[in-house]
Amino acid sequence: MIMENRNFIRTIIEEDLRSKKHAFPITRFPPEPNGFLHLGHARAILMNYHLAMEHGGYFNLRFDDTNPVKEDVLFVEAMKEDIAWLGCKWKNLLYASDYFEEMYQRAMLLVEKGLAYVCDLSAEEIKNYRGDLKTPGQNSPYRERSIEENRKIFEGMRNGEFADGERVLRAKIDMASPNMNLRDPIIYRIQRATHHNTKDQWCIYPMYDFAHPLEDAIEGITHSLCSLEFEDHRPIYDWFVKHCEMPNVPRQIEFGKLIIANQITGKRHIRKLVEEGIVEGWDDPRLITLSGLRRRGIPPKAIENFIKALGLPKSQGETEIEMFYEYVRDYLSVEARRVHGVIDPIKVVITNYPENQVETLEVPYHKDREAFGTRPVYFGRHLYIERDDFIEEKPNKKWKRLSLGIEVRLMHAYFIKANHVIYDEQGNVLEVHCTYDPETKSGSGFDARKPNGNIHFVEATTAKSVEVRLYENLLKQDSDSSAAIEERLNPSSKVVKHGFIEGAVSPEPAEAFQFTRLGYFALDKDTKDDQLVFNRVVELKSSYKLKK
């Protein structure tokens, strides 16, 4: 796979390079540090990064921290970790707050040019003067203040002479514009709050529409990518770059953000789930936050492949999570070591195998990746197999597993035949007594009989006990997206099982293994010395349709 779609932004960049408009592209990812990044953000991060790198340019990480009341260093650290994890290396780590002085000076330039004025209207009044979608706005009575007066008051704003919300600085554009963003947008507001970077140095903070184009221009960003809802802001973006006389002229280009169907990404919603204990934190493996995906064991490269396959459209769709999982499988299929694990065990006793004897078989970690080496797999009288792999009576000709009187191959070991079943008081299968045929040892070339399928197993006396967390989608499959989240929750989104894995395997943190025939599993951070804990990353696909 790993098919990368063409996209219109790449075309624009290549044209700009060909026409010598730019020598190389400079992009940026400009998050506001006010929450956690999720899979949707991965499109913006990876596309900005790769589009720049592919064309010999570079990529900046810039925190758009212009609103201290919503932001926190906690989030900047988390975001840095997530972005680095995705493999995106920023050339410069920057903060909008680094430019507060220059922004102030540029705003003053606007004042000097008669293009900005201090407005004393209250928030409520400004709203009323703005008109609505179909009605033009009215000019503020303060719109024609003298340049001298504006300069003085704006200085006063900076110096803390006014209360929060008492005055704002506005750009003088057009109160009758059909584009609401051009109706004399506010560019500075007074807000006494301690900023995570600049502390109490400022009591006025620039608004996004003013700050963002300046940030881009200051850094020499060539292509400023953002999502569709900012299309209406492009005229004002260009207006500020021009009238603030910025030497570099970045170009804003909008694309459709990545939305994954049937997932929870809203900060409010996730916070609520966390507070109510429905999920275990922002990094719960059922969430598609980047930290959740990381904890679950999703390889970052799989995210990159997925994002590249999706492309960068100008339209706005909703992608099914299954497509993402397929890219995870695609990657892990090649990269994950294989190991036998039994998640819902039943005991098998090989009655013709000596007690207290265990033999060792050398088995490759991946049959197509010799470099992965081999591991010792043990075989003995006492084994575990998957409960689903045994049914007393073979149900139909398609059944390729163990049944009474039926012979299957234990992968990498021997053929066994089931002879007898022992039940517990409730009538559940407790043990299956089998016999093995020493002639059928794997690798011996035995081909006199064909087994009724191949199943995996774990030798009981050497096995490591593991806790396995099986995840399903947090929300029910076709849940009505207009319904309340509480009603859409999938009650079996997390199921904990206790099973066994091969004794000789030592899992590395964050490494995803394939548990043969079951799926991919990675060690969770809850793992303790005496208890391995695995998360199921994704199941294997199966064309087996006789599920109960």
Add this chain to the structure above:
RNA sequence: UGGGCUAUGGCCAAGUGGUUAAGGCAUCGGACUUUGACUCCGACAUCGGUGGUUCGAAUCCACCUAGCCCAGCCA
């Protein structure tokens, strides 16, 4: 007639006047298989609608329809 944007198979998405309308996911067949996985073959759309321009249109024009965004001193 506020403004801006989008519309290609169940989902994602290429395509910018001449292609049998890429590719991926899903689905359905089949081959292979010591993972019912992987891999491999094969099947699977006339491009929101209607008119028009053209020798020729998903690609140009007109009208229509549907959806999304904009009235924070949020980003």
